[in-house]
Amino acid sequence: MQEKLFIIALFCYLISSVKYFLYLAFRRKLLFIVANSSVAAGFVVHTAGLVMRSIQTGQGPYTSGYEYTLFFSWAIILVYLIVEIRYRIQDFGSFVVPMGFLLLVYSLTLPSETVAANPAIKLSLTLHRTLSFLGYSAFALAFGAGIMYLLQERQLKSKKFGPLFYRLPSLEVIDDINHKLVAFGFPVFSIGFITGSMLALKGKGSFFSWQLSTLPLMVTWIIYGGLFTGRIAVGLRRKKAAVWAIIGFLSVMATYFLHVY
Amino acid sequence: MNIIVVGVNHKTAPVEIREKLAFNEKHVEDSLRKLVEYTHLSESVILSTCNRVEIYARAHHKEMGIENIKSFICGFHGLERTQVDEYLYSYANEETVEHLFKVTASLDSMVVGEPQILGQVKEAYSTARSLRATGMLLNQLFERAFTAAKKVRAETSIAENAVSISYAAVELAKKIFDRLDDKAVMLVGAGEMSELAARHLVSNGVKVVMVSNRTFDRAVELARELKGNAIRFENFPDELERTDIVICSTAAPHFIIKKEDVEAALHRRKNQPMFFIDIAVPRNIDPAVNDIENAYLYDIDDLEGVIESNKREREKEAQKAMSIVKKEVDQFLHWMDTLDAVPTIVALRERVEKIRIDEMEKTFSKWSGLTDKERLAIDNMSAAMFNKFLHTPIVSLKKQTESKDGHWYLKVVKDLFNLD
Incomplete structure (x- = not known):
């Protein structure tokens, strides 16, 4: 049953992604409305699926690669919807919803059996994974904003304007949303990071479990920490911030895939 | 039952002819009364703007109706038919409908997408209507034309992109900065074109204006007009770090803003972007400034280039608009058929x-x-x-x-x- 819900959500996101791209190209209001409503519908179904899964397993969707990829995709769409409602950044959806879609596709290729969590650490695990993925989602959106920024900046510098130039918002708006996403994502991710470290301490007796995945995790934390503090301290903003947000997210993906395998 | 139009526009007639054929407000009332008295005409609307003079009418007989309007125009303005015949165009039915819809949607304008024409057509129609010169057919025709124009405006971006230098500067500023109301602009050199650009920026929200000019009195004068501050010419480089938009238009034969100046200013303002507009010839700002991160430099040729690409964008939008217009025309013709x-x-x-x-x-x-x-x-x-x-x-x-x-x-x- 939940699988069916996830597949419905998947199609909603697919429709939404396609419509966002068509809207970017053709600027028909109807396309935008369809794109927005299908992503919202997908999100509702996706949420229902996650809730059912959690009821069935008796724990949050955090214990297997399958589960947290589902959750990651869900969190990206959640943060996107909040940004869309709050800030209405033109055409942001074209850069973000496809990420949610691709992650959902990926999750459905993973084995879906339940892995029981150690009851002793259930609560801190829940906290760790929820916060980490909310942080990652904000970083995913900042990545999308970074790409938008570079596209727009390139056109302004080269003075060669493609159709995208007319569609995308101003550099200031994109930079601002990048900043807001990192300002939200970094503290949330940091708390997740700390709870994770404490879990590792409890479980394995050392503060960091020196697995292969720990290194990129550290790198990720340092990158976003730099981006978070650098804006005010050394004027790390605009193009540099966009590039950092892109590099940071590549590091997130490296961390993530090392974790899933 | 036919809908016909006879007229001239900027494409078919030079201004010398158009001004002779124009109907000013006082004439319109009189003219509409006379028009309806012609045997073959029943309803009519006169549209007279600086780029076009057109008379729309309902005619019982197509060719005779067109003849009626032509002889009315000549009679009214005291002209011989031979003087104007080569400039006049006339359409009937489907072509008239399409023509009016295109005119109203600003697809037939000199600058495609210019916003005034819709208001002018509305004005012409409401004048005719208030004088009871229109009836069921032209009422419906014009109402539908307005609907089509609104659709075009809503569904295409035909009127969105600037087609003049000073507007292009504002438009670019809006792609770099989101809000202009917390930005500062400095004019270096108080030329006419930079003044115009500054005015557009002010009307788009810019509150802080600085004017620097070699002749200080001129700077003071222009600063007063723009409600800004005058700055002595030798002091303007110090103000760069507080400026978001710089418009340069002095007669200096060399670069007065160099790469180092901009780098220093950007450093001091923690990489807050700067937008430089150089409309001076020879240029006043070192082109290398554009290579600095967060500095955007546009010279006069770049701005012309922007306008060119905006025009191309408008053309593209115009094609989209045409398909909307075609659909609306079909709907109207269908409605007309039901009248037969x-x-x-x-x-x-x-x-x-x-x-x-x-x-x-x-x-x-x-x-x-x-x-x-x-x-x-x-x-x-x-x-x-x-x-x-x-x-x-x-x-x-x-x-x-x-x-x-x-x-x-x-x-x-x-x-x-x-x-x-």
Whole structure:
């Protein structure tokens, strides 16, 4: 049953992604409305699926690669919807919803059996994974904003304007949303990071479990920490911030895939 | 029933001709009255702007109606037909509808997408309407034209991109900065074009304006006009770090803003972007400034380039707009078809004739022993009866469809007899 819900959500996101791209190209209001409503519908179904899964397993969707990829995709769409409602950044959806879609596709290729969590650490695990993925989602959106920024900046510098130039918002708006996403994502991710470290301490007796995945995790934390503090301290903003947000997210993906395998 | 238009526009006639043919407000009232007095014309609207003079009318006869308007135009302005014939264009029905829809949606304008024309057409129509020079047909025509124009405006970005230097500067500023109300602009050199650009920026929200000029008095004067501050020419480099938008237009033969200046200013303002507009020839700002991160430099050629690409964008949007207009035209023509009495009358006659034949054949098959002569007599009698019966309704139907509420009569007849 939940699988069916996830597949419905998947199609909603697919429709939404396609419509966002068509809207970017053709600027028909109807396309935008369809794109927005299908992503919202997908999100509702996706949420229902996650809730059912959690009821069935008796724990949050955090214990297997399958589960947290589902959750990651869900969190990206959640943060996107909040940004869309709050800030209405033109055409942001074209850069973000496809990420949610691709992650959902990926999750459905993973084995879906339940892995029981150690009851002793259930609560801190829940906290760790929820916060980490909310942080990652904000970083995913900042990545999308970074790409938008570079596209727009390139056109302004080269003075060669493609159709995208007319569609995308101003550099200031994109930079601002990048900043807001990192300002939200970094503290949330940091708390997740700390709870994770404490879990590792409890479980394995050392503060960091020196697995292969720990290194990129550290790198990720340092990158976003730099981006978070650098804006005010050394004027790390605009193009540099966009590039950092892109590099940071590549590091997130490296961390993530090392974790899933 | 025909819709016709006769007129000249910027494409067909030079300004010397257009000004001779123009109708000013005072003339319009008089002219509309006279127009309707022509035998072949019933409703009319006069559209007179600096780029076009057009008379729309409803005509009972296409060619005669066009002739009527032409001779009215010449008579009114005291011109010979030979003087104006080569400049006048005329359209009828479908072409008229398409023409008006294009005009109203600003697809026929000198600058495609310019916003004034819709207001001008509205004005022309409401004048004619208030003088009762329009009726059901032109009312519907113009209302539909406005709908189409609004659709074009809403569904395309035909009017969005700047096509003049000073607007292009504002538009670019809005792509770099989101809000302009917390930005500062500095004019270096108080030329006419930079003044115009500054005015556009101010009307788009910029609050802080600085003016620097070699002749300080001129700077003071312009600063007062723009509600800004005057800055001595030797001091302007110090102000760069507080400036978001710099417009340069001095007569200096060399670069007065160099790469180092901008780098230093950007460093001090923690990489908050700066937008440089260099409209001086020879150029005043080192082109290498554009290579600095967060500095955007546009010279006069770059701005021309922006305008060119904006125009191309408008052309593209115009194609999209054309397909919207075509759809609207089709809808209007369809509505016009429903006004035509002839098909309804034909259908009515066919319906009655079928009943007559069916009933006659039923009677003949039951009634053997009738001679051919008798059959013919019955045939003739029933035909005459039905013809007489239909004569009055058909005549009044024809008459009513020429009136204001004619389409209702047609609808009632169609419904009563279940035609279509």
